[in-house]
């Protein structure tokens with residue numbers, strides 16, 4: 001890696017091989033930020049994101065790691081330390097839907113454990129390791145700005161009775177945001193939550209028709225699907241330092257879905 005590359009900020013975006021994570025990585029790269037790309041798959045799953053980021057002139061490197069696994073999380077952070085020597089931004093984006101949507105009376109323990117382990121436990125303990133490293137860096141370099149962004153969902157408050165484990169995992173992310181925001185405020189490390197609505201990605205492909213119909217019915221005030229770039233841009237707005245006296249805030253990226261109407 002070129003020596004001056006260490007002068008650039010570095011962002012870890014979990015689950016950035018495709019979908020929302022890829023767009024977040026891309027938008028951050030456009031800001032001149034080096035990107036630690038992460039996913040569970042082999043290197044070939046990451047080439048598209050790596051190419052897109054490198055085209056923006058930043059250093060992008062793939063770190064294969066399953067964030068639901070303790071050793072894998074520790075390795076991930078150790079390898080980023082070796083490669084980039086710093087981390088300024090963590091975006092907890094990696095997440096999964098239940099393999100099969102099942103009514104709350106039929107939800108299996110296996111599916112519950114899988115979804116919680118990836119969406120909530122993985123994000124929580126990864127944040128714990130990264131937060132400790134950010135604190136160390138802040139003490140050494142007080143002028144640097146550190147930001148953690150958690151990608152939750154409208155499911156953190158809107159009930160889907162056929163995927164309770166997903167809703168619970170996202171509600172947990174909302175509380176996790178507040179907890180870390182309070183703890184890390186001492187070091188002026190900002191923690192935010194970005195709450196997407198329905199975003200067109202591989203995750204929503206299986207339910208595309210259902211949401212197309214809901215869109216026609218007007219459930220979403222802005223009458224279109226959200227795009228991964230919509231979420232990426234919101235993350236950039238948060239990490240650029242335009243909210244210097246705000247932490248623990250929620251940014252809705254949902255076309256106005258969260259507004260209650262009569």
Ligand code: NAD
Nearest residue numbers: 015017019020039066067093094095153196198199201203
């Ligand atoms: P996606 O399925 O297209 O991409 C998910 C990414 O996470 C992939 O890169 C995958 O490799 C990675 N991943 C999955 N499990 C992992 C693990 N254990 N360790 C490391 N990486 C892992 O999904 P998406 O639609 O881009 O969703 C991204 C995030 O946004 C998720 O947290 C999701 O819950 C959330 N979200 C999505 C929508 C939507 O409508 N698509 C809406 C609200 C919130």
